Every structure is written in structure tokens, then in C-alpha cells.
Amino acid sequence: MPRPKKLRRVEFLPAVMVFKPAGVRRCNLEEVVLTVEELEAIRLKDGEGLEQEECAARMQISRPTFQRILTSARAKVARMLTAGLALRVEGGTYELAGRGRRCRRCHGEFLAPAHPASPAEDALCPKCRDEESANS
Numbered sequence: 001m002p003r004p005k006k007l008r009r010v011e012f013l014p015a016v017m018v019f020k021p022a023g024v025r026r027c028n029l030e031e032v033v034l035t036v037e038e039l040e041a042i043r044l045k046d047g048e049g050l051e052q053e054e055c056a057a058r059m060q061i062s063r064p065t066f067q068r069i070l071t072s073a074r075a076k077v078a079r080m081l082t083a084g085l086a087l088r089v090e091g092g093t094y095e096l097a098g099r100g101r102r103c104r105r106c107h108g109e110f111l112a113p114a115h116p117a118s119p120a121e122d123a124l125c126p127k128c129r130d131e132e133s134a135n136s
Helices: 036-047 052-059 063-083
Strands: 008-010 031-034 086-089 094-096 098-103 109-113
Touching (some): 008 036, 008 052, 031 063, 036 052, 036 063, 036 094, 052 063, 063 086
Parallel strands (some): 008 094, 031 086
Antiparallel strands (some): 098 109
16 A cells, blocks of 8 residues: 655645636647646746755655656646646645734634735635735
């Protein structure tokens, strides 16, 4: 029986989950699925320019595991770009790292993403959906 996958720590969830070529209807496109941890690997290595050791440490995985995730992610993105396919970000084996927040209005506690996709996302309480009342 295979060993269960260890959760990968992810600091970012994108605001947009599907990307497609312009001018082509999505229903006519084949999709490539990029997992959330694959996107995180690309973000850390290629977007932030970090070394693999630091990327692996931030995701709380080994360097060889990080390399496998990054290689898979880059192959999927290359296939999507060269073949004109749609890309969907979903699934994976991950846990969202975040900062603990408390809503001033409903007093609900929640995790805000460590690196929000937008400033509004950082301040939005998931329980009452109030932007103005979320604080640190």
C-alpha cells in the first residue's frame, strides 16, 4: 500500500482559476489541470526567483519532491501554451498557510491568505462577507 501524500503548504490561491486562448470558446478546448501546489511551485521558483531549497522549505516538503512538482507544472504549462489548450487550476494535496484574522462585525475567526490575490481578498470575512470589518 503506498504511503499517503504529505500536505504541501501553499501561501497563495489565485483569483482566476481558468486561463484560455483568446477567441476560442472554452467548450471547444481541451483542458490541462494544474494543481494548486504546482502553481505554488511555479510562483515561488519562477515568480519570486527563490532557490529550490527555500521553495521546498516554504512548502514544507523535501527538495526532490519540490523538483518533481515543479517539473510537472512546467511541462503542463508548456503543453498548454504550445498546443493552445485551456488551463484550469484545481485540486491537489495542500493546506493553505495564512494569517489568523478576526472579523470585527461577526467576531468570526478565519485564515487570510499569506499572499492574497488582491487587497480585497485579504480583508474579506468568509462568514459575513464584510470587507470593512475584517482586521488582524
